[in-house]
Amino acid sequence: MITRRGLLEAAGGAVAFGSGGALAAPAGSAALQEDTRPWLSPSLPAGTRAEAAFETLAGKKPLIRLTDRPPNYEAPLSYLRTAITPNDEFFVRYHLAGIPHVDASTWKLSIGGEVANSDVTLSLDALKTLPAFEVTAVCQCAGNRRGLFQPHVPGVQWGNGAMGCARWKGARLKDVLDLAGLKNNVVEIVFDGADGPVLDKTPDFLKSLPLWKATEETTLVAYEMNGEALPHLNGFPARIIVPGWTATYWMKHVITITAVTKPFDGFWMKSAYRIPIGKFPLVTHFLSQETETTTPITEIVVNSLITSPVDGARVKAGRRTMISGIAWDGGYGISMVEISADGGKSWMEAALGEDLGKYAFRSWSHEFIPKRRGKLAFAARATNRIGQTQIHELIQNPAGYNNNVVQTVTLDVV
Numbered sequence: 306m307i308t309r310r311g312l313l314e315a316a317g318g319a320v321a322f323g324s325g326g327a328l329a330a331p332a333g334s335a336a337l338q339e340d341t342r343p344w345l346s347p348s349l350p351a352g353t354r355a356e357a358a359f360e361t362l363a364g365k366k367p368l369i370r371l372t373d374r375p376p377n378y379e380a381p382l383s384y385l386r387t388a389i390t391p392n393d394e395f396f397v398r399y400h401l402a403g404i405p406h407v408d409a410s411t412w413k414l415s416i417g418g419e420v421a422n423s424d425v426t427l428s429l430d431a432l433k434t435l436p437a438f439e440v441t442a443v444c445q446c447a448g449n450r451r452g453l454f455q456p457h458v459p460g461v462q463w464g465n466g467a468m469g470c471a472r473w474k475g476a477r478l479k480d481v482l483d484l485a486g487l488k489n490n491v492v493e494i495v496f497d498g499a500d501g502p503v504l505d506k507t508p509d510f511l512k513s514l515p516l517w518k519a520t521e522e523t524t525l526v527a528y529e530m531n532g533e534a535l536p537h538l539n540g541f542p543a544r545i546i547v548p549g550w551t552a553t554y555w556m557k558h559v560i561t562i563t564a565v566t567k568p569f570d571g572f573w574m575k576s577a578y579r580i581p582i583g584k585f586p587l588v589t590h591f592l593s594q595e596t597e598t599t600t601p602i603t604e605i606v607v608n609s610l611i612t613s614p615v616d617g618a619r620v621k622a623g624r625r626t627m628i629s630g631i632a633w634d635g636g637y638g639i640s641m642v643e644i645s646a647d648g649g650k651s652w653m654e655a656a657l658g659e660d661l662g663k664y665a666f667r668s669w670s671h672e673f674i675p676k677r678r679g680k681l682a683f684a685a686r687a688t689n690r691i692g693q694t695q696i697h698e699l700i701q702n703p704a705g706y707n708n709n710v711v712q713t714v715t716l717d718v719v
């Protein structure tokens with residue numbers, strides 16, 4: 306298991322990291338960064354605002370530490386200005402404090418359960434012999450922006466940075482499952498990662514997917530992120546990639562894949578990551594897990610983020626100013642981003658940046674000239690290709706998921 310010390314410094318090769326080698330932060334940079342306060346939304350709970358600080362994990366640039374056991378670190382706004390998030394700027398989220406050491410040469414992936422042929426065990430090299438596919442996709446925690454809920458709800462108090470977008474490369478999960486063959490009454494595929502609970506009270510993190518989603522062409526067992534091995538803290542040597550769906554299903558350090566003929570009833574399916582039925586306009590459902598009152602969270606809701614200028618920034622009256630950001634959704638693709646400078650009465654269409662695929666961040670920008678001095682509030686609103694748009698009022702739900710309320714930044718025009 307990797308200790309907190311190991312997480313921070315990757316001491317002397319004790320930790321087997323993805324790209325193997327000098328991943329330790331330069332001496333002193335952690336301390337240096339810890340003095341620098343990250344920008345935090347004023348809507349976050351006071352306790353979070355007081356405690357959150359930059360910290361440099363092994364192989365990472367400084368991220369905002371929300372908790373360190375288990376490690377939960379979000380990206381500051383400045384890392385979200387590009388449609389592709391670099392590996393060393395990608396957020397880190399774990400449920401369990403037992404972060405495993407993983408040695409690529411001994412790592413094995415086991416496929417079993419209700420299989421038609423026989424159980425299969427793959428080495429990393431064997432996994433890489435299967436046809437490789439690449440997809441650019443947003444990995445967003447279901448609880449991203451939970452900290453902005455009013456009233457506050459329990460859980461990690463994420464701001465805007467529990468997300469990133471990368472090019473993921475790996476084998477199709479479907480091809481991996483085909484090696485073992487599935488019995489025809491399989492309903493779900495269950496995943497386990499190499500991490501485990503340190504205290505017995507947290508159940509092991511196991512997740513399942515409905516068979517139809519598990520076997521979609523874009524669902525991968527990924528071993529590369531942006532052309533490199535996965536960073537250790539993002540799931541080295543392989544993780545499940547489920548484009549369009551929230552990151553809770555994106556199992557890191559995956560070691561076991563099990564086919565089941567009954568709905569999987571582990572804690573993280575039955576009791577966690579659920580939303581009230583009928584409150585969100587989701588298109589894809591996870592029916593085998595649905596009850597009368599709740600359903601597992603599935604798709605990422607359509608959303609956007611203003612990344613520049615930052616809230617409270619000073620801009621000059623009469624001078625051209627660029628407002629820019631990113632937009633994303635659950636895989637239908639962004640069709641429009643609009644900006645309002647009058648509290649939502651009128652909207653202007655922003656220019657969309659390069660299309661990196663329907664699962665990716667879509668960058669956007671809008672140029673304007675602020676005329677009058679004083680405070681100027683800007684809102685951004687994204688719409689996707691099936692006409693879903695961001696909401697103006699928060700949809701309350703106990704775990705604080707799916708926060709896609711239109712956000713505003715207020716500029717100081719001088």
Ligand SMILES: Nc1nc2c(c(=O)[nH]1)N[C@H]1C(S)=C(S)[C@@H](COP(=O)(O)O)O[C@H]1N2
Pocket residue numbers: 395396397398399400401444445446447497498499500510538539540552553554555556557558559
């Ligand atoms: N093995 C393992 N995989 C996991 C988790 C975990 O706790 N353990 N958390 C999931 C959740 S809830 C999220 S948001 C993403 C975070 O991915 P990242 O740490 O690469 O950013 O990993 C997912 N996969």
Ligand SMILES: [Mo]
Pocket residue numbers: 398445446447448552553
């Ligand atoms: Mo998450």
